[in-house]
Ligand code: FAD
């Protein structure tokens with residue numbers, strides 16, 4: 001095999017201008033935009049395992065921007081716009097497929113909230129439609145909308161620009177592009193401590209020795225609170241398992257994404273033909289990257305009620321990731337109370353769609369030591385000021 005490596009495999013240098021902890025999509029995107037937008041290239045991404053091996057490669061790849069509040073709509077829509085040019089920007093096919101995302105309403109409360117969200121989205125310039133049950137059936141003919149169904153479908157929101165992408169490609173595309181601009185991507189390098197010099201960050205202790213750093217960005221998803229605790233900071237974040245599974249491959253039957261928050265299932269069909277299905281989070285806290293059987297049982301019950309056509313499908317494999325959930329189901333992006341230390345986390349069950357936007361605004365925040373305007377509302381201080389951004393409804397996955 002003579003294929004060239006996509007990125008170098010450097011030894012860590014003794015010092016960097018900026019160190020990013022976590023080689024998932026968000027960390028890699030941050031490093032890429034630090035180099036591309038701000039000319040900061042003396043940067044290392046430290047990853048305890050392999051690039052993209054965390055939630056980036058474990059998620060169900062739903063992309064959309066139909067969040068309720070102005071602050072969220074702005075950052076997720078910014079991200080969606082970056083997605084729309086990403087393959088070209090990275091010269092790497094991230095296989096964005098804007099096939100449309102349906103969010104089902106099963107009761108009057110769901111319906112009211114969904115229609116409110118459609119109006120809010122439109123006011124923010126986001127494409128959003130309300131479909132009545134007949135229009136839902138026309139858009140997704142295999143969905144059971146019978147009035148006597150266990151989960152009656154009273155309608156659905158539709159974002160036509162929503163869809164899916166190829167998660168590995170996103171990590172690899174950002175990794176290759178960051179490496180090409182001089183960023184060191186260092187795998188098998190766990191950060192074990194954060195060294196402070198008084199009120200300022202001095203560097204990171206790692207499984208491969210101490211690395212001095214002018215600035216440190218924590219982008220470690222389910223392990224963010226563990227990392228922040230190394231600097232003596234307690235975050236309002238809980239880590240939970242979130243699991244997904246895939247069926248055996250079948251011929252194309254589903255050409256959109258269907259999500260139901262109320263019954264805890266969402267499904268799309270991959271290019272290989274597998275049905276990719278997710279569920280709500282496991283209620284307990286854990287750092288083990290696996291879910292539990294009761295969640296799978298409820299998820300299967302829900303999917304068969306919604307799609308009787310799937311009843312004889314065999315499931316092939318399941319897996320889990322650890323998601324970091326904030327009390328208001330919105331992320332934390334910004335400075336931490338140690339100079340030179342920054343956090344990008346708390347994306348919970350919904351950060352894949354945010355990868356480009358999150359990396360872009362976090363790079364700006366690190367480079368300028370001040371939040372990007374789109375990141376400013378998502379500061380840690382909102383948990384003391386009370387300016388929370390409650391996105392439990394739009395998160396579309398039950399927490
Ligand atoms: P990660 O990819 O997890 O990257 C963090 C990295 O930090 C990991 O690689 C980890 O190994 C590394 N790390 C941790 N500790 C250390 C340390 N001490 N030293 C060095 N490195 C460390 N979002 C959506 O928008 N749409 C979806 O459809 C969707 N579905 C999901 C389905 C599942 C089953 C799961 C688990 C998540 C889903 N998400 C979804 C959420 C999404 O995957 C995450 O929000 C997003 O991938 C987070 O990206 P990240 O780069 O921050 O995290």
Ligand code: PYC
Pocket residue numbers: 060062063064266278349350351395396397
């Ligand atoms: O945020 O759209 C989402 C999502 C889908 C599945 C998990 N999260």
